[in-house]
Amino acid sequence: MADGASLFIEHRDGVFRYLCRMVGHAEDARDLTQEVFLRVARAPVRPGEPAERRAWVFHIARNLALNHARDGRRRPAEVVIDVDPGGRATQETAAAVQQALAALEDLDRDVFLLRESAGLSYDEIARACEISADAVRSRLHRARHTLRVALRAPVSEQIARGVRWKDSKS
């Protein structure tokens, strides 16, 4: 059984990235990340397999993000740009990405972000969202299609600049 500390070290960054996208504000995301791991630490029983534990942690994160949205504690989305000189996103692109994500259906967005921001596998996303793996596949496909259409220009610009293989976990 993994303890809370190891789960925190392993999944903190992924949970934070996912929550940043879900709540649109880094400070709220940080508070929620802390809350996620408080709940993880307090939980008496943890699933045994690493994939199950990961899905369980993100299930908690997702529920907290949904509660946060329901409670109306949303603030205007803050778009943080990668300050790394290698990062090429512009303020406009970041705003467009945020807008395109916001326009997705809620569950499609969850599935997409669990994949792209958190790096969960299809099975893990299925567990976290309590849907089937086939549903994950089809929602992911739909979300990507919508985003490719909405972000046609930035995607083309990125292709023109070049793409590299990047695991979404990193």
Added chain:
Amino acid sequence: MEGFEVVAAFVDGERVDAQTLKAALAQPDARDYLAELLALRELIGHSGSSPAQVAARPSRRWLIGAAAAVVLSLGSGYALGLGSGLAPGQDGSAVSGGVAPQPTRVIEVAPGASYVSSVSQGGR
């Protein structure tokens, strides 16, 4: 699994059938799709917050909380001092100004007197 799906699953690190993937990648549309998925992933990754970036900025909420805690502890300490009703020095604390506290009992030392207490005398 159709062409686009197998490409997406491959990009997502899922296990896919190699022959299906080869067949899919033989299609120009699927190759375009592969490039678009990778470009989209870069866009999503680059335009989001990273934990390091946020950690570098002090949390406004945390600072407000810390400031409130300091003010509260100072205020409650002051209020406790007022509420104790003790004059300076009566609670055993040092008196400011370098003045010694007034004695509460005076013991005079006389030659030949015994200062050893005995239990049979009640310890006094």
